[in-house]
Amino acid sequence: MASEVKKIGAKGYILPALVVAATFITIYTVTVIIPDMKVMKVDPTKYAMEYIEKDTNGKPIIDETGKPKLSEAGRGRAVYVREGCVYCHSQFVRPQDRDFGSRVHAGDYANETPNVLGTSRTGPDLSNEGGKMPDAWHVGHLIDPRAYTPGSIMPSFSFLSEEDMGDLVAYLQSLGRKRLEDPKNKGVYEAYYPEADTAFWQKSEHHKPNVDSATAANGGAGIFRQNCAVCHGTNGLGNGPNALAMNKKPANFSRPFFKAYSDKTWYYKVAEGVPGTRMPRWKLILEPEQMWYLVAYLKTLPQDQEVIIQDYQSIDDKAWEGQSILPNKLRASYQKLGEAKLHGTYQANPGGLTGSETEGGSSGGH
Numbered sequence: 186m187a188s189e190v191k192k193i194g195a196k197g198y199i200l201p202a203l204v205v206a207a208t209f210i211t212i213y214t215v216t217v218i219i220p221d222m223k224v225m226k227v228d229p230t231k232y233a234m235e236y237i238e239k240d241t242n243g244k245p246i247i248d249e250t251g252k253p254k255l256s257e258a259g260r261g262r263a264v265y266v267r268e269g270c271v272y273c274h275s276q277f278v279r280p281q282d283r284d285f286g287s288r289v290h291a292g293d294y295a296n297e298t299p300n301v302l303g304t305s306r307t308g309p310d311l312s313n314e315g316g317k318m319p320d321a322w323h324v325g326h327l328i329d330p331r332a333y334t335p336g337s338i339m340p341s342f343s344f345l346s347e348e349d350m351g352d353l354v355a356y357l358q359s360l361g362r363k364r365l366e367d368p369k370n371k372g373v374y375e376a377y378y379p380e381a382d383t384a385f386w387q388k389s390e391h392h393k394p395n396v397d398s399a400t401a402a403n404g405g406a407g408i409f410r411q412n413c414a415v416c417h418g419t420n421g422l423g424n425g426p427n428a429l430a431m432n433k434k435p436a437n438f439s440r441p442f443f444k445a446y447s448d449k450t451w452y453y454k455v456a457e458g459v460p461g462t463r464m465p466r467w468k469l470i471l472e473p474e475q476m477w478y479l480v481a482y483l484k485t486l487p488q489d490q491e492v493i494i495q496d497y498q499s500i501d502d503k504a505w506e507g508q509s510i511l512p513n514k515l516r517a518s519y520q521k522l523g524e525a526k527l528h529g530t531y532q533a534n535p536g537g538l539t540g541s542e543t544e545g546g547s548s549g550g551h
């Protein structure tokens with residue numbers, strides 16, 4: 186037997202060895218050499234974010250650990266990665282995508298590791314989230330997504346510390362921010378809150394229903410309950426459950442003041458939101474047709490006599506019955522949150538919604 190093995194000889198191993206070597210070289214070339222080649226590298230575009238602090242000379246500031254110091258939004262990015270937002274939210278806009286804003290290019294992400302492009306769109310794409318909603322909207326939505334989007338399956342992140350929450354919101358506001366602020370993109374984004382231009386009204390005409398018809402008003406009532414009642418109240422009196430925790434209260438549509446509103450004024454306000462308040466820009470969420478339905482509904486609200494809701498803190502529970510769409514327990518914690526805000530003891534802590542120091546923080550919530 187031994188002599189037979191010898192017969193194969195050293196020569197007999199050359200072919201298998203070559204095959205192994207060739208396989209190894211191929212794998213190494215494909216996975217290491219080619220990806221590392223200059224042609225495969227993408228230069229950062231002018232929209233690329235850096236997420237690090239820089240000194241006045243534009244040099245990155247190095248922290249105690251020897252790494253570049255992260256900016257507020259950079260720390261928020263780490264929270265985004267840690268909390269797994271990427272499992273439900275993508276951050277890339279392809280030419281075929283609709284309603285996620287301007288499309289992105291590889292170089293926009295050249296400085297970002299690990300990437301958070303994501304693969305799943307359980308929630309909307311966030312590439313252009315920056316500047317879309319006020320900070321307070323994000324905080325409220327992260328604490329209680331269902332209070333903002335009924336039926337949302339996004340989990341509550343009420344357990345985040347105040348610092349993490351602030352950082353995360355700064356990160357969300359940074360997304361697509363450079364695209365938004367580029368004057369070149371003004372036509373795409375109508376950056377910030379502009380006067381409505383011709384294009385705005387042209388778009389609004391798309392599928393515009395007859396806003397004086399009862400059918401349209403009925404349709405609008407449904408959309409109102411789904412999207413607006415949490416703040417404006419089921420009857421539009423500005424006393425939805427969210428109003429408790431808000432500094433700038435939602436509009437009370439029973440005010441005679443609103444009689445003067447034309448259809449277009451209503452539409453514009455709904456579409457553009459109210460800067461500096463938590464009233465969102467609904468044109469980023471609803472279709473023009475849906476906003477016209479809302480106009481039809483808003484017009485039907487009785488505006489001849491103002492129903493005054495003066496003091497949200499003193500509203501007793503009886504008065505809330507039938508008004509609120511939230512369960513009692515959640516409503517109670519909103520009320521506490523409102524009081525805490527009013528008395529300056531509000532603290533977003535792991536205790537959840539109530540957050541008041543005097544409450545020990547963990548009594549309310551879900």
Ligand code: HEC
Binds near residue numbers: 308323337353
């Ligand atoms: C289980 C899936 C899931 C996870 C995890 C998740 N989300 Fe969401 N998110 C959603 C869904 C669904 C929506 C759409 C409904 C809504 O507005 O709540 C949404 C909506 C949003 C919106 C509103 C976007 C817009 O413009 O309307 C933001 C901002 C957001 N999520 C941020 C986050 C952040 C930050 C995290 C991580 C801390 C996160 N989400 C984790 C599912 C998820």
Ligand code: HEC
Binds near residue numbers: 434
């Ligand atoms: C997160 C809370 C919130 C939600 C949700 C919300 N609003 Fe508002 N809304 C406000 C606040 C706050 C104001 C600002 C009131 C002010 O300026 O005094 C406002 C103002 C308005 C105004 C302008 C009133 C004026 O003075 O001109 C209109 C119109 C309006 N909301 C309609 C809607 C409609 C329609 C929806 C649903 C599609 C909606 N709102 C959803 C909070 C909200």
